[in-house]
Amino acid sequence: MGRPRAFDEDEAVRAAVGLFGGRAYDGVSVDDLVGRLGVHRNSLYKTFGSKRGLYLMALRRHLADDVRPLLDALADADDTAAVLRLVTSARLDLLLLAAIERAPVDPEVASEVETALASVDRAIGAALGVTDDLAAALTAAALGIRLRGDAAGTAAALARRLDPLT
Template identity: 35%
Template sequence: MARTKEFDPDTALQAALELFWRRGYEATSMAELVEELGIARASIYATFGSKRELYLRALERYGEQHNPVLLAELSQPGPVLPAVRGLVRRFAREAGEDGADGPGRGCFVTNTAVELAPHDPDAARRVAASLGHLETVLTGALVRAEAQGELPGGRDPRALARMLLVLMQGMRVIGKAGDGTARLRDAADQALALLD
């Protein structure tokens, strides 16, 4: 007779996501996962597989939580450019915020792009899919802005979306280095001036 799980896998996955997001893949040990999730090592392996598989599932969960929020922000009826500006400024502000233990934790996708994607094809595919989603959402918003007469003529919505994507992800990296608030704000302001 199979034993029933004595923990909620969904709650455990969320706890793993938070730990990996704070510490990164390499710096997170199985012992820390056992402690953070409050379940035995054997249960982690039986439910999620290896540490790497758990990390990749946590990365997918991150996208499931954050992608709909970005889409909702940029899909509201009415003027589009205020929402795009707000999103870029929010990325700059959040990237510049420090936590209680130092520079911010950044974006889980960006962290994965830096730490794992160069040598892990599965992580690289997930990062590419997430960045592709953000690019698509930004492009869609800027196409709407162009159609509504908010974006000056002659601008390429897709190229602008790509520039904003690279800027926003770069801001996350700069933010992790700490003390970049003025840099982040200035970069956001300069990039957003291209939308005028």
């Protein structure tokens, strides 16, 4: 009979979201995970199978805890400025890092990222009543603004230019 788990799996996954969202997959070692999560190496492997297994659980948690609420908020957005403000201010670090770092080399991560971004596109399209192509362009623009860092100023300027188009 095995010993009971000495850590809270849910808390460990939430902590992993923060760690992977701040430093990306390749920037986090198993030693980092063990130290930050307070989990013994053997327990980490027994519970999550591998670093990648924990990463996938963390990515899915991030999508549920951070992307899903964004989609819900976008349903209430009534103009381009509100949409851009919501997307540029959302906690999307892990999604963006996954898209850049892991999706090109991991089909399972690519599928999760693609599904999440398509959901954002649909939510923007529904909120603004625009075509799928324009919704995808707005998602790309908002995420680009987010990556560049000047979210508030750039998003407002872009919204003023785009509102006549939507």
